[in-house]
Amino acid sequence: MELNANIPSGPIEKAWETHRFEMKLVSPANKRRYTIIVVGSGLAGASAAATLGELGYNVLCFTYHDSPRRAHSIAAQGGINAAKNYQNDGDSVYRLFYDTVKGGDFRSREANVHRLAEISLNIIDQCVAQGVPFAREYGGLLDNRSFGGAQVSRTFYARGQTGQQLLLGAYQALERQIAAGSVQMFTRSEMLDVVVVDGQARGIVTRDLVTGEVHSYAADAVVLGTGGYSNVFYLSTNAKACNVTAIWRAYKRGAAMANPCFTQIHPTCIPVAGDYQSKLTLMSESLRNDGRVWVPKAKDETRRARDIPEAERDYFLERKYPSFGNLAPRDIASRSAKEVCDEGRGVGDTGQGVYLDFADAIGRLGEDTIRERYGNLFEIYERITDENPYQVPMRIYPAPHYTMGGLWVDYNLMSTIPGLHVIGEANFSDHGANRLGASALMQGLADGYFVLPYTIGHYLATAKPGPVDTSHAAFGEVEQEIAHRTRRLLEIRGKRTVDSIHQELGRIMWNHCGMSRTAAGLSQALERIPALRDEFWQNVTVPGGNEQLNQSLEKAGRLADFLEFAELMCRDALDRSESCGGHFREEHQTSDGEALRDDEHYAHVSVWEYRGPEAAPVLHSEPLTFDHVALAQRSYK
Amino acid sequence: MNLTLHVWRQAGPSEAGRLVTYDAPDVSPEMSFLEMLDVVNERLIERGQEPIAFDHDCREGICGSCSLVINGVPHGPRRGTATCQLHMRTFSDGDHIWIEPFRARAFPIVRDLIVDRSAFDRIIQTGGFIGVSTGSAPDANAIPIPKAVADRSMDAAACIGCGACVAACPNASAMLFTAAKISHLGLLPQGRPERTKRALAMVQRMDLEHFGGCTNYGECHTACPKEIPLETIALLNRDYLKASLVSRD
Amino acid sequence: MKWLLRFYRSSVGKKILMAVTGLVWVVFVIEHMAGNLLALKSPEAINRYAAFLKTSDEVLWTFRIGLFVALVVHVDSMVKLTALNWTSRPARYAKVSYQAASPAARTMRWGGVFLLLWLVYHILHFTTGHLHPDFSHTDVFNNVSVAFQSGGKVASYAAAMVALAFHLYHGVWSMFQTAGANHPHVEKPRRWLATAIAILIPVGFLTVPFAIFFGIIG
Incomplete structure (x- = not known):
């Protein structure tokens, strides 16, 4: 298997611009002759389908939901990053690029990440124009907050419902194209396989979830925006229907899988309550700005949290990471919580939980301030656990949340099957080994609105796929x-x-x-x-x-x-x-x-090739080079 | 605790449906309502029977998939809460619980408790958007929007499209859903150019889909898991009146 | 006129027309009630007022036709919306539980039908005199004082006024909503106004029948 990432040469700041110029175009009159299948209608899928429809392609979009608006992007709470530097705090495209490469622990492609940081600017413009009601200051301009340990305020948000609002923007753009006739929408249709003809992805086969009928659809290119696979853990913060099927079937048809082991465990989720637990609920990371994480010092502690004196508490994040304290990055905070629970110091009935305590913050700032900042989160917590976090500390535990791995794609977001493009969480691209907070929404929309619509045109113009229909x-x-x-x-x-x-x-x-x-x-x-x-x-x-x-x-x-x-x-x-x-x-x-x-041995992308049901998969590697961000040990002490 | 469920079962859109009674023993008060149904379903499957079909996905009260009319109230007794966020501690040992699908001509039943809410998508298609193609947007801060306006817009935009408003309304009216979108977009400067067209088109589509009219009962707002304010409906009425008077179409 | 037709065909348009025509009738009943109260002053006062209303046939019939058209539009919209609403919810819930709808809102439809039938009776009773044993076209006071000697008549008018109270309460409150007055500032005032109108008008109307029945005037 040949892996050519197609990274443009030349200075990284100009790479995307140069590449855009060098890519071949499809003339406006020819666009409607090309059919593109988009599977998935989340942030990446809906934004891609809408944009391709606007450009004049004939688009078929598929979702297993009853409406494209239900995709799990809708559940993202925190926000979306963009290097606008509206706060004048020293942010820049280069800094967002730098933070993302470092945050990903040096396992992502520099060129991809730089492009992502550049496009972050356009995304916010586009979303505001669509009517996304981002939070604003009294002067009427956009508000930002800092997020996930970033040292600048670059996160745009719409209350605790940023994902919802961004998805609705993309969904509405998609519905507009459906009305215009450029996109045909297939709901309650689950893609069950990719069809490869003469080495090119030429269609998909779906099952109609209402009637059970199996249908074939042919196209000139296929795009998968089918999300991540955290549900391999059964319990995760993903929606119940999230699954690996689309990318797994594509893998078995020849698309290579990259870094499947890179999964993100989010530290602040509500712990499991019992065997019947069906999924886990995330509590926004922002809670760690004011909450203190602790467990009892003694094993098998039976007293209630409030009855445990200060001296017998272990504020383990503050103890281990004095400079970052409770704001340590996600992977570190999660692992530390697991350690103390494995030592038998976990709290709650199951022993799988740690306290997130707001008593100090309430004492310092007053209950009203805390309510203003986190009122809706406290309400969610109270609804699920029946405990009042203003009076007793929250119990939290890490849960699988996002998967950085996915189908391997080149700089053009194309997999190892020509014509099969993969966008959003379904591909492996930009986050390396760890995703920073508020970057998932950014990547999904970058791929869908601003990258794929160019690169897929280049594919069509160069590959010139011949006529194929479902009678093949x-x-x-x-x-x-x-x-x-x-x-x-x-x-x-x-x-x-x-x-x-x-x-x-x-x-x-x-x-x-x-x-x-x-x-x-x-x-x-x-x-x-x-x-x-x-x-x-x-x-x-x-x-x-x-x-x-x-x-x-x-x-x-x-x-x-x-x-x-x-x-x-x-x-x-x-x-x-x-x-x-x-x-x-x-x-x-x-x-x-x-x-x-x-x-020395692992600065590469691990790329797996399927070789049939009986054979072991073959491992290839795409070496990663770091010319702009120097390889360094992350330290949050 | 032990509960008795009366659940609407219907094999398909054109089949006759009926209420079937199931025992739900050993329900933990910590369970969510849907987890309670999961457990009932697991038992049915173990006995070789078909489980109760119901829509659900995120189970965090935001995707709008879950529905269910519980004891006559869409999303059940707790205000501002979707079914997936309702917990069994709201009920007591020995309770009988009636579980029915959202009922409206515009929401035909697909199976058991699952209904087809695609009429909502078709309402959005006629005007529930701002017609801005990718790439043509000015800088995000080019148009300041007063915080109070942005907040009101966000209040309306919080709609999750679940359809509880339709299910709760004795007329099966989709006014709250439509009004939420008209308010969300119409309040923002970006949405103003299409305001007239939007109001006329969305109301027309709403009627074509066989949703009923608004008689100001207020049931929709009470059932809404996001508590979308009733004043959005007044805004729709005003926009529609104004649009009818000024539109040259 | 295509726009008007489109407006009338839409559910929202019909609702707005119901609000406007409802308002016409609210104004009329206020005027009617105020006129009736002249009976408390003296028989001559109300008879003079009745004669004044009939000064000009043109004016009188303009008002009558106006009220009639408003009523036709109101009722026609109601019938069409009701038909729409019933077909929109063909299946009922096995378990019904109202959370917000007030008794006034829930009785609007049938209360309205009752009021319409009662209005026909009322016109035949006091306007044309067909259902009045001792009717005079000039002595309005006599017509009233004869009629309200009977407890049955008073009771029937009282029942109608209870229905009117309910109808006015939800109608007036709704009118603001339907006309698009949604500012939080109007929320409380419109409740007060609806309550005030729903109480004052029926009470005003019933003052005269009860005063006659109990022999306070007459």
Whole structure:
């Protein structure tokens, strides 16, 4: 497999501009002759579909939801970064670029990140013009806050609902194109495979989730904006339907998978309450600005939080990281919480939680100020836990939240299958080994509004895909494979429910491929996952039939892919024998327990190629060079 | 605690539906309402029966997927709370709970508790946007917007498109949904140029989709998980009246 | 006129027309009620007032036709909106629970129908005299004082006024909403105004029948 990242030469500041000029264009009259399939309608998918429609392409957009507005981008709370420097605090495109490369622990491509930082400026302009009601100051200009440990205020936000407002902006632009006839929308349609004809991605096969019918759609290019795979852990902050299917099927058709082990565990989530727990709820990171994180010093503490005297509390983040304290980056804060819980000092019924205490802040600033800052978050917490965080400390615990890994793409966002483009969280591109807060929304929209619409034109103008329609034999074959697989799932009629197996997979992944990983644990997981996969194919039960709305069948299909994907994820984690960003290998840490990178051997993207169901995947690597940001050990002491 | 559920089951859009009674034993008060249904479903599946189909996704009260009319109230008894954020501690041991789908001609039932809310998308298509193509935007700070105006716009923009307003309204009116979008966009300077066109088009589409008219009951606002203010409906009325008088179309 | 047709065909347009025509009738009932109160002053006062109203046939019929047209538009909109609303919610919930709708709002439709039927009776009773045993076109006071000797008549008028109170309360409150007056500053005043109108008008109307029945005037 040849990996050409197609990074433009020349100075990084000019790279994107030069590249845009050098790319071939499709003439306006020819655009409507090209059909582009966009799978997914989140920030990346909706913004791409809308923009491609505006440009005049014939776009088909697919979502498994009942409406494009339901995509999980909607749940992002905090904000979106942009190097506007409206606050005059020294921000710049270069600083955002620098922070992102460093924050990603030097495992991302410099050129991609620089382009992202440049485009961040256009995104905010575009969103404001669309009517996104960002927070404003009394003078009427846009407000910013600092976020995720950044030293400048560059985060734009709309209350705690930034993702929602940005998605609605993209959704509305998309609906406008649907009305104009340039985009055809397919809701409750789940993509089950990519169709490759003569080495080019030429279409997809979907299942209509209401009728069970399998349909083929042909196109000149295919775009996947299908999100991340945190639900491989079963419990995550992702929405219930988020899954790996689209990118996994693309992988099995020849698209390489990059850095699947890079997952982000968010430190401030509401802990698990019981076995019935279906998902985890994130509490905005901003809470750590005023909350103090602690656990009791003694193991098996039984007193209530308020009855534990100050001297018997361990404010472990402040103790270990005196300069950053409670504001230490996500990966570090998460890992520290796990450590104290593993020592038996965790709080709550399950022992899997730490306190986030606002007593000091309330004492210092008054309850009203705290209510003004975090009122809606406190309300969410109270609604879920029935505890009043103004009176008792919150309990929090880390939870899987975002996946930096994904399908490998070049600078043009094209995968190793010509014509198959991947955008947003579904690709591996810009975040390296750890994503900074408020950067996910930025990347999704950058890809969809401002990168893909140019690069896909270049692909079409140079590759000139010939005519192919769904009568081509390749579509029929894929349809049959899908029908066969569905039949198999329905015929097992075993004893175990889909969710029970998913929960078991989640436990394996959380224990062995979660916040910290070891060679021994990963090897164990690599033995248990295939066994669980066999158990699934022999003993799962999927009630109902195919020709109906069947949520069990949907879940079973997604879990079947997670069960295959999980193995690749562990394999990648085992191979990467270093600690970096969200990937912490216990064997590789400094004497005081910090992540220890190995730049000599691992300053590369791990790229996995599928070689068939019986063969092991083959590992390739794309070397990473750092010409602008000097490789350095992150320190938050 | 032990509960008895009366759940609407319907195999398909054109099949007859009925209320079926299920026992929900050993429900923990810490469970969310949907987790309680998950547990009931797991038991059904283990017995080889088809689970109760219901829409849900983010379970954080923001995607607008979850629906359900619980004891006659969309999203259940707790104000300003979507079904997915409702917890079982709101109920008591021995309670009977009626769970029905959102009912409206414009929201045909797909299966069990799942309804088709695509009419909302079609309302948005007619004018629920600002017609600005990618790349043509001026600098974000070029037009100052008073904080109070931006805040009011945000109050309306918080709508999650769940359809509880329609389900709660005895007329199955979509006025609150439509008004929320008209207010969100119309209050902002960026949305002004299309304000007339938007009001006329969105109201026309709303009527075409067979939503009912507003009789100012106020049920919509009470059921709304985001508590979208009723004054948005007044704003819609005013915009529509003004648009009818000034439009040259 | 295409725009007017479009306006009338829309649900919102009909609602606005109901508000406007409702307002016409609110103004009329205030005037009517105030005129009735002249009966408390003296029989001559109200008879003089009645004669004044009939000074000019042109003016009288202009008002009558105006009121009639307003009523037709009001009722026609109501019938069409009701038909729309009923078909919009074909299936009912097994469990019904109102959270916000006031009794006034919920009785608006049938209360309105009752008022319409009662209005026909009222016109036949006191305007044309067809349902009045001892009707005079000039002696209005006599017509009233004869009618309200009967407890049944007083009760029927009282029932109508209760219906009117409910109808006015929700109608007046709604009118602001429908006409687009949404500023928080009007929220409380419109509640007060709706309450005041809903109480004062029916009470004003009922003063004369009760005064006659209890022999205070007559």
